Amino acid sequence: DHCESVYCPVCSSRVMRRSVKNATQRLHGYMRLNDLRRNPRHIVISYDGWRDMDYKQVCKSWSNVRDRHLPMLSGVAVFHPFRIKDEIKVALRALDGNEYNGFWDAVKVDALGLGKLEEYVEWSPHYHVLGWGKLPRSDFLFAKTGIIYKTKTSRSFDFVPVSDGFGYTSDVMRTLSYLVTHAGVNTEQKQHVLISGIGGCSKNKLKEMEYADYTVT
Numbered sequence: 683d684h685c686e687s688v689y690c691p692v693c694s695s696r697v698m699r700r701s702v703k704n705a706t707q708r709l710h711g712y713m714r715l716n717d718l719r720r721n722p723r724h725i726v727i728s729y730d731g732w733r734d735m736d737y738k739q740v741c742k743s744w745s746n747v748r749d750r751h752l753p754m755l756s757g758v759a760v761f762h763p764f765r766i767k768d769e770i771k772v773a774l775r776a777l778d779g780n781e782y783n784g785f786w787d788a789v790k791v792d793a794l795g796l797g798k799l800e801e802y803v804e805w806s807p808h809y810h811v812l813g814w815g816k817l818p819r820s821d822f823l824f825a826k827t828g829i830i831y832k833t834k835t836s837r838s839f840d841f842v843p844v845s846d847g848f849g850y851t852s853d854v855m856r857t858l859s860y861l862v863t864h865a866g867v868n869t870e871q872k873q874h875v876l877i878s879g880i881g882g883c884s885k886n887k888l889k890e891m892e893y894a895d896y897t898v899t
Contacts, residue, residue, distance in 0.1 A: 688867060688874045698876065702858045705758045705877040709812060709854060710839055711890070712756065712883050718814060722757055724834040724857060725817075728808035731828060737763065737868060740807045748880060751827055756881030757813015760858070763866035764803035770794070786864045810861050812837055812854065815881065 684693050709722055729747065732740045741761070748755060766774075766785055774788050782788040789802045796802060823829050837853040844851045851859075858877065867874040879885055 686873075688876070697874070698859070698862045701862055701876040702855055705812075705858055705879075706839075706852070706854050707890075708879055708883055708888060709758060712888055713814075713839075715888075716882070720814070721836040721838050722812040722814055722854065723836050725755075725811040725813070725831055726808060726834070727752075727811060727829065727831045728806070729827075729829045732807040733805060735807070737866065741868075744809060747827075747829060751823060751829060752815070752817065754881070755811065755813055755815040755817065756883050757811050757815075757879075758858070758877050758883055759813075759880050760810045760861040760877055761807070761866045762810060762861075762864060763805065763807050764864070765806040765808070766803055770802050784860065807866075811880070812857065813881070813883065 684690075684696065686693050686697055688694050688697050712718075713722070727747075729743070732743060735743060740763075744759075744761075766789060770789075771785060773794055774782075774785050777788060777793055782791070782793060788794075789799070794802070817823075817831065817833075820831055823831070837857050839852050839854055841850040841852050843849075862876045865876045867876065879888065882888060
């Protein structure tokens with residue numbers, strides 16, 4: 683018996699692992715289906731106009747941004763409503779790095795003793811995308827729309843042993859697993875969506891027809 687809520691201390695890890703697994707399979711299926719030779723890129727997309735919007739308005743604007751300005755982008759997306767304040771990052775760097783698994787882990791446990799999440803973060807909506815597709819030149823896009831995107835390194839599907847020695851993971855799974863730890867969700871929805879498919883990877887365009895079991899050697 684599980685409530686399957688992202689707020690539950692028991693079920694949240696299950697929900698996140700399942701979301702990451704499904705998103706990884708969706709990405710890998712899209713890559714194989716289209717015979718793509720490159721791994722998905724990690725792209726961060728933001729827009730200053732989102733700072734004056736609430737959650738629903740940002741989601742609607744995000745859909746319009748993709749349709750009008752990034753129509754060739756396909757992959758999976760994770761919404762992040764906040765960024766850690768610059769001065770807080772400086773303070774967190776001074777802490778014992780071995781005690782916390784990244785800045786957000788330290789924020790969640792109130793490592794600096796500030797008492798409230800609002801003391802650590804600022805409203806700064808942005809999306810993390812793992813995917814493929816031709817993007818317009820970043821300087822032209824910003825000048826025309828105010829949309830900013832930054833492309834990080836690609837993420838591999840190749841399996842490697844996890845750090846604790848139990849099981850396997852990949853760059854794609856590791857990146858998604860971290861992104862969902864501080865993803866934003868719509869609290870009014872009964873089922874919280876941590877990772878959404880976009881473009882050719884969206885659920886209405888890419889459906890699972892059969893399941894193939896791969897053995898890792």
